[in-house]
Amino acid sequence: MESKKINQLATELTPALSDLTIIGDPTTGISKKITLSQMASLFTGTVEEYANLAAFPLVGVADTIYIALDTNVLYRWDTSTNAYVELSPNIINSLVFSDANGFDGNISLVGSVATLTITTALTTGSVPFIGASGALTQDNSNLFFDDTNNRLGIATASPTTPLDVFGSGIIGRLNATSTNNAYLGFASNGTNKWSAGNVQSDHRFRIFSEANSAELITILQTGEVGIGIANPTTKLHIDGAASALITNLDANVSVAKSISFRSDNSARINLEVSGTESGSNVGADFFLRTFTDAGSLLETPFQITRSTGLATFKNIAITGLTSGYLPKANGSRA
Structure with a gap:
């Protein structure tokens, strides 16, 4: 059967056949009647399919649509430039x-x-x-x-x-598997410098120097804190290793430096260095002070004056002395 273009059908068919019925769904019989004169306004050229653009004819034909099957892109032949041009828009679906x-x-x-x-x-x-x-x-x-x-x-x-x-309560969690430590690392320029987190073996918390491969601060689950030691045996356990000086108590000149021994957060005995200095080695004297059950000052039974080195006892009791020198009130010995 000879193929005809739509516009050819519109002009060649007799008026009695100028209407064409198209069945959209044969099972339901839904149909739509379209006049051939309406269809004549549609594209009336030829459609040709090729495997790809390279397989197209060297010279195309006007009024022909060319389809590259590898990309599904449509082309037409532009007679003014003698080249294939993608149709615009070139969206297929x-x-x-x-x-x-x-x-x-x-x-x-x-x-x-x-x-x-x-x-x-x-x-x-x-x-x-x-x-x-x-x-x-x-x-x-x-x-x-x-x-x-x-x-x-x-x-x-x-x-x-x-x-x-932003949040309240626990806002983040590092949760490692049962056989691994859970650490938060701190790096500089891509190199780890510090890490802090949980040690899986005994669940102690540690601050670790990556640069020195050293555990510097440790907190056990029972509350013991270690500085320089991974297994502290007291509430504060400091290991200075080769350092002779273990710790410094430092503050501004006008502030007293003290260590307090307390019961239920109430002072009992304090070791204190005064915050009063006036130059020429005067001031910053050492005191031992005692306190009542309510935390109020009782006595200062012992004092060392820094400028002179004089140690002063408010009261002194000596027992079991069999020989040696006894202190006298003026600081000399008897």
């Missing part, structure tokens, strides 16, 4: 979608490239995720990215640092 949350958009296939475009609902800085209903959603007040400053906010839409977490 476009799927428009929307969901209950108002996330509308389309999926377009251009050649072999598919593009997803979301056209509504998402706002600047939102980090979309799949919600409980399975639909794409956003929650900027709890998950927000500041693209201008490269900051991620969790429970805040105004992050002030690269990672800003």
